[in-house]
Amino acid sequence: MQATVSSARQLWHEHDGGSDISVGLLASHVWLALGWHDIRQRYRRSVLGPFWFTLSTLIMVAVLGILYSTLLGQEITTYLPYLGIGLVVWQYLSACVNEGSTAFIGSAYLIKQIRMPLTVHVSRIVWRNFVILLHSLPVVVVFMFIFGHVPGPEFLLVVPGLVLLLLNGVWIGVVLGTLCARYRDVLPIVGNLIQIVFFFTPIMWTKDLLKDRAWVAELNPFHHMIDIVRGPIIGSTVAPESWLWSVGILVVGFLAAQYLMQRCRNRVPYWV
Incomplete structure (x- = not known):
């Protein structure tokens, strides 16, 4: 037992970019x-907490569902769950x-004092936002039951969808955290781009409206990452392309994250 703990501590302190x-x-x-x-x-000190x-x-x-279902001429019983899941997943991704x-700029005090894997700081952010996601998704499921929608067997596919969301959040944080630590101008650029991408992502509108x-x-990766969670919950068929996109993005993203860690891991403490 002591040997296992000792080896774990050694691995913790002797990690490198690879x-x-x-x-x-x-x-x-x-x-x-x-x-x-x-x-x-x-x-x-909050009564309701998270x-x-x-x-x-x-x-x-509820408010946006009633408003946009009227403006877009959508049936609220189907539109509200569609909108709700899209918003919840988008909040997690954004x-x-x-x-x-x-991630690294905000954890500079820890990075400079304690030698630990930089990925820990990213995983910390991803995990807390994933917990908030799990708090919010049941709200939409309740709306579905109220409107008479009962999830079918395809609901089980939401599990791999959430796993892919969780893992994609890690490489996103590693890549952007490294780039923003080195080039501070990237930070406001990312903030502005994510606001623009929201309007090009099928969240408040459906893809069918584009004809x-x-x-x-279809070329928007955020659409596919949302669809692999939204589809199984609302009972619609998820296109195979969405699964391929999500898995492909995960692989390419982690390759990019691994490359940046190998090249920049030891420089990050000096950048922050």
Whole structure:
């Protein structure tokens, strides 16, 4: 037992750029604890705690669902779950992008004092936002039951969809966190781009409305990452292309993250 603990500590301190991501992901006891700490601090001395986010999601989905179903001429019983899941997943993805961009800058005090895998700081952000995602998704499922929709067997596909979301959040944070630490101008660029991408992503509108311009959504990776979670919940068929896109993005993203860690891992403490 002591030998195992000793080897784990040695691996923790002797990691390098090539092993930073793997060692950081395996250190789940660290980023799980840090993520829960962040959530507790955010809602400290609050009666509802993180359920305030769930309540705000409930209100936002109800208001926007009624408004846009009228403007777009959509049936509210089908449109509201579609909109709700899209918004909840988008909030998770945009949080991973925006907060991941400052993952290393915001953790500079830890990076300069404690030698730990940089991936731990990213995993901490991804985990706390994933917990918030899991708090909010049941709200939409409740709406579905209210409107008489009962999820079918395809609902089980939401599990691999959530796993892909979780892992994609990690490489996004590693890549953007490294780039923003080195080039601070990237941070406001990312913030502005993510606002623009929102309007080009089928969240408040459906891809069918684009007709012969549906390629705008099909070339949007955020659309596919949302669809692999939204489709199984609302009972619609998820296109195989969405699964291929999500897996392909995951592979390419981690290759890019691994490359940046090998090249820049030891320079990040000097950049922040």
